[in-house]
Amino acid sequence: MTDCIFCKIINSELPASLIYEDDHVIAFMDIQPVNPGHILVVPKIHKELIAELDEDLTSRLFNVGAKINLAIRKSNIKSEGINYFLADGEAAGQEVFHTHLHIIPRFQNDGFGLKFHKTYYELPKREELDEICGNIKQLME
Ligand code: AMP
Ligand code: ZN
Numbered sequence: 001m002t003d004c005i006f007c008k009i010i011n012s013e014l015p016a017s018l019i020y021e022d023d024h025v026i027a028f029m030d031i032q033p034v035n036p037g038h039i040l041v042v043p044k045i046h047k048e049l050i051a052e053l054d055e056d057l058t059s060r061l062f063n064v065g066a067k068i069n070l071a072i073r074k075s076n077i078k079s080e081g082i083n084y085f086l087a088d089g090e091a092a093g094q095e096v097f098h099t100h101l102h103i104i105p106r107f108q109n110d111g112f113g114l115k116f117h118k119t120y121y122e123l124p125k126r127e128e129l130d131e132i133c134g135n136i137k138q139l140m141e
Helices: 005-010 055-074 126-137
Strands: 018-021 025-029 039-043 081-085 101-106
Touching: 005 025, 005 039, 018 055, 025 055, 039 055, 055 081, 055 101
Parallel strands: none
Antiparallel strands: 018 025, 025 039, 039 101, 081 101
16 A cells, blocks of 8 residues: 555655564564553555454464563563553544554553443443344354
């Protein structure tokens, strides 16, 4: 994709701090880190959503994420925990439409977090959970 920032990084047309690269996956430092050590793991093929990747490539993406997790834990980067974040679609917060997995080192009071709507604190009935569960379950391949 000619106007995709991540494709340009993959093709060395834009600068990036590369941390990992193989034939199918690349990982580099996020240009606007939530915390130091914030890394993006990206498939080399231009696909917008996880649903467009084959199973092997999805596995590779998360395996590279796991290797980075271990390296961060061994490093001197401040990291009491690690968030994996993947914005799969615009409504989910995706801004760069070339799928990518965020690896974000976290520590107490780092100022980052999720916001919940008010009704989040009212737990749904079991029947409701079961109904949604059944809907999704029957569509799993
Ligand atoms: P998302 O909202 O999940 O699509 O996240 C896109 C991420 O890409 C953000 O965290 C940006 O800071 C990051 N980003 C945008 N441009 C670049 C770039 N040139 N190099 C590295 N990271 C980038
Ligand atoms: Zn792309």
